[in-house]
Amino acid sequence: MRLSKQVIISRHYLIPNCFIEIAQQASKESTASQQRAEHEEDIALALYLANREDAIKPYLDILPSCMDQNLPVTWTPEERALRLRGSPVLKEIEIRVRKDFEDYNNIADFLACNQHLLKCPSKEVFSNALAWVRSRAFGMDGELRTDSGDAVPAMMPLLDLCNHARGSTVSKNVSYSYEEGCVVVKAVRDISPGEILRITYGALPNSLLLMNYGFCLEENYEPDGSSNDILAFEPIAGGALVIDLRTGPKSYTYSKLVQAVECYIAGDEEDHSENAIGEDSESNSYHLLEDDEKDIDGAMLYSACGDDERCSSPCDNDLSLECEALKNLETRLLSLLRNYKLEKVERVTAFDSQLAENTQNRFSSILTRSEMRTISFFLQAARRIISMLGFKADDLHYNSYGLSSNLDCPNLNKQMEELVDVYMRIRHPDIILLR
């Protein structure tokens, strides 16, 4: 099935350039240039949709309103706090709400002085259009790029009817590709009447799925067992350093664990960016990761020094300092765990069944449980390492905070043990030899 290029709504076709100029006014105060460029493109497209040109009206008339999409930006602050208590996503949503508000006011101010360009849409109409862009737009391949070189967003009627599939239980049944100004949509197998059309939106974390699309996936895993869910972990509350923790094979988890531990050893989070760790302490460890893991997510940083150059690690020299750091990590993870609304495993179950009707609560619950799992994963790894280093772990009673000592997802226990193993083999081969 082919879509002609006329029905693709983007800056390639249909949308005049003045929309990007108006959008630039909206986000003029943002700092990060890449984010700003993406954001401006989204705003330009949203403004065009909010303008409701006759040519696209029949399409817009069938789109759901953002209030129908379970988007957290449409919840009250109380609902957000209740559903997502403890989650770092709460802060991200608050920032987005504030930013959307500022952007709209900037647009309104600009258009008040430039009425010849466009009639300013109401805040409600604009928010709705922005929600359509965030939940339905595709990156449009082609020569036209954003200022930061990314694909320009485009609305693609029909293709945007497809839901997102990821993980092992549900697979996509539709594929698509771009061909000279149009997109070709194909069924990859027979599709029954009424069956949901599925593509993949990419390896997206549940936090982003919830924020942009209003849903979460219970099984948000890749075939290698790595979770797509990312926990934005602040080793020091409110500090500048944020470490993206996720569960999965050691190639994903090892460098993150080391980064967190070293941050506590130094007591100075500024000095312990990923690069600092790569250059200082993990140079000889590269060979301990398997071949297919070496170029994944930070694993390359182990190869920074030459083979015979032994880079010293402060941890090698002071076991008790390292142990103290691990205990600090453990304490911090535990305190984060305590912030979550769901305190006991039984309550998680009760929460789910009791509120099965309520999708917003259900999706929030999926997200917070995945974050708790990640915390549990690193918490248990830290405890194991402390005991392997010959120290007694503090009695923290973490089982009573909603997590069993076994990680409940496939492979998670095994991956946690592999993480501990590689940590010990890389950083304490002497201790491993003695065992």
Ligand SMILES: C[S@@+](CC[C@H](N)C(=O)[O-])C[C@H]1O[C@@H](n2cnc3c(N)ncnc32)[C@H](O)[C@@H]1O
């Ligand atoms: C691009 S649209 C997909 C088409 C949409 N199902 C429709 O009928 O308009 C994205 C929206 O579909 C829904 N959606 C997509 N994938 C989903 C999934 N795996 N589970 C639940 N809802 C999903 C969410 O509401 C999301 O905001």
